[in-house]
Amino acid sequence: xxxxxxxxxxxxxxxxxxxxxxxxxxxxxxxxxxxxxxxxxxxxxxxxxxxxxxxxxxxxxxxxxxxxxxxxxxxxxxxxxxxxxxxxxxxxxxxxxxxxxxxxxxxxxxxxxxxxxxxxxxxxxxxxxxxxxxxxxxxxxxxxxxxxxxxxxxxxxxxxxxxxxxxxxxxxxxxxxxxxxxxxxxxxxxxxxxxxxxxxxxxxxxxxxxxxxxxxxxxxxxxxxxxxxxxxxxxxxxxxxxxxxxxxxxxxxxxxxxxxxxxxxxxxxxxxxxxxxxxx
Numbered sequence: 368x369x370x371x372x373x374x375x376x377x378x379x380x381x382x383x384x385x386x387x388x389x390x391x392x393x394x395x396x397x398x399x400x401x402x403x404x405x406x407x408x409x410x411x412x413x414x415x416x417x418x419x420x421x422x423x424x425x426x427x428x429x430x431x432x433x434x435x436x437x438x439x440x441x442x443x444x445x446x447x448x449x450x451x452x453x454x455x456x457x458x459x460x461x462x463x464x465x466x467x468x469x470x471x472x473x474x475x476x477x478x479x480x481x482x483x484x485x486x487x488x489x490x491x492x493x494x495x496x497x498x499x500x501x502x503x504x505x506x507x508x509x510x511x512x513x514x515x516x517x518x519x520x521x522x523x524x525x526x527x528x529x530x531x532x533x534x535x536x537x538x539x540x541x542x543x544x545x546x547x548x549x550x551x552x553x554x555x556x557x558x559x560x561x562x563x564x565x566x567x568x569x570x571x572x573x574x575x576x577x578x579x580x581x582x583x584x585x586x587x588x589x590x591x592x593x594x595x596x597x598x599x600x601x602x603x604x605x606x607x608x609x610x611x612x613x614x615x616x617x618x619x620x621x622x623x624x625x626x627x628x629x630x631x632x633x634x635x636x637x638x639x640x641x642x643x644x645x646x647x
Contacts, residue, residue, distance in 0.1 A: 372445040372452050378404060382459075385505075387412070387421050387521055392457065402442060403458065407451045421521035422451050428497055428520045429453070435491035437484045439508065439518040458516050460509030463567070467504050473571040475609055479640030481507075482568050483631070484515035489564060490627035492517075493557045496527040498535060502563035503544045504570070526557060542586040543576040547619055550587050558624050565616025572609065573601045577617060608635040 372378075376393040383390045388407040395402060407422065429441035445452040463481070473481070485507060492499060499506075501522040508516045522539045534554040540546070546562035548555040569577045577596070578589040595617050597610055612633045618624040630636060 372404070372454075375443070376402065376404065376454065385519065392459075393454065401457050403455050405453045405455065407453075409449060409451065424523060425519075425521045426451070426453060428523045428525070429455070431525075432492060432495055432497060432520075435488060435495065437488035437515050437517055438491065439516045455518075456510065456516060458508035458510045458518070460511055460513055462505055462509065463507040464504035467570055467574070470574065472574050475572070475606060475635075475640035477640070478568060478571040478609075479636060479638075481515060481571065482564065483636060483639075485517065485564055485567070486627050486630045486636075488515070488517040489560050490631060492523075493560070493627050496525055497523055498526055498557040499523050499560050499563075500535070500539045500549075501541060501544075502560050502567070503541045504567060507567070542583045543579060543590075545587070545590060547591045548621060550591055556621065558621055558626065561616050561625055561627055561630060562618075564627075564630070565613055568609075569613055569617065572605055573598075575601070606635070608638075609640070612636070 375397065376395055379392040379394060381389060381391050382403060388405045390403050390405045393402050393404040394400075409422065412422075426441065426444050429439070432438045433440060439458070440456045441453060442456070443452075443454040445454075485502075489499065489502070497520075499517065499520060499522070501519065502517070506517065506519040508518050510516060524535045526535055534556060536552075536554050538549055538552070540549055540559070540563070544563040544566050546555065546559040549559055566576060566578075578586065578593050580586040580589045595614065597605070597613075602610070612625075612630065612635050615623070615625045615633070616630060625633070
């Protein structure tokens with residue numbers, strides 16, 4: 368497609384930037400609606416195929432997931448020699464990172480509301496044969512009505528399509544949130560997304576990640592080696608039901624780790640964060 372972005376949309380203020388692109392608010396005079404435009408400067412990418420794969424992967428996967436709930440919707444793609452522009456829904460309600468960075472501690476009911484929307488998106492992605500592979504608070508956006516939208520599929524991978532179990536490889540993801548099997552090398556499956564979502568649930572309730580260190584290397588070592596803990600000072604008022612769910616999401620045994628659909632069927636999720644049991 369030729370680059371006619373400026374003919375169709377008017378670019379306005381910058382909304383944010385990441386490793387591969389800059390996001391601006393844009394306006395369509397045809398529809399009288401506002402959108403977001405993610406622009407990736409091709410010359411800024413290294414020659415590493417891992418970096419350049421985002422040019423092909425993200426548009427392809429966003430089109431594949433166009434009908435999935437709580438996944439950022441792609442409206443248009445403009446591609447030329449210098450830039451790739453992706454026009455998507457506008458999420459002007461901020462992101463989960465900002466809410467966590469402000470020191471916000473979520474009630475169980477509020478955490479369940481966020482997790483339900485996130486896992487609905489993840490389960491739909493997995494049923495479509497897509498693993499996100501970089502779920503983190505920065506990529507969890509909210510629109511003006513407070514509805515969650517999962518964004519940034521530049522590290523995503525398509526899996527499945529055969530009778531064998533889905534397998535992926537390659538170290539991708541972000542410290543704090545990446546699953547241990549990704550760091551250990553070899554093949555892994557889509558449950559890496561469930562681990563990442565479990566870490567986010569832990570952070571919403573505790574205000575701190577379950578595994579961390581002084582710098583990425585120490586954080587990765589903690590993810591691989593340390594045991595999941597619930598410090599009494601932080602988790603005294605947290606219910607046994609949500610601790611049970613966390614153990615099943617942040618589970619090193621991939622075969623025992625919950626799938627996205629199993630998370631949605633857990634009693635704590637079904638009850639919307641309302642709990643009936645007392646800590647023994």
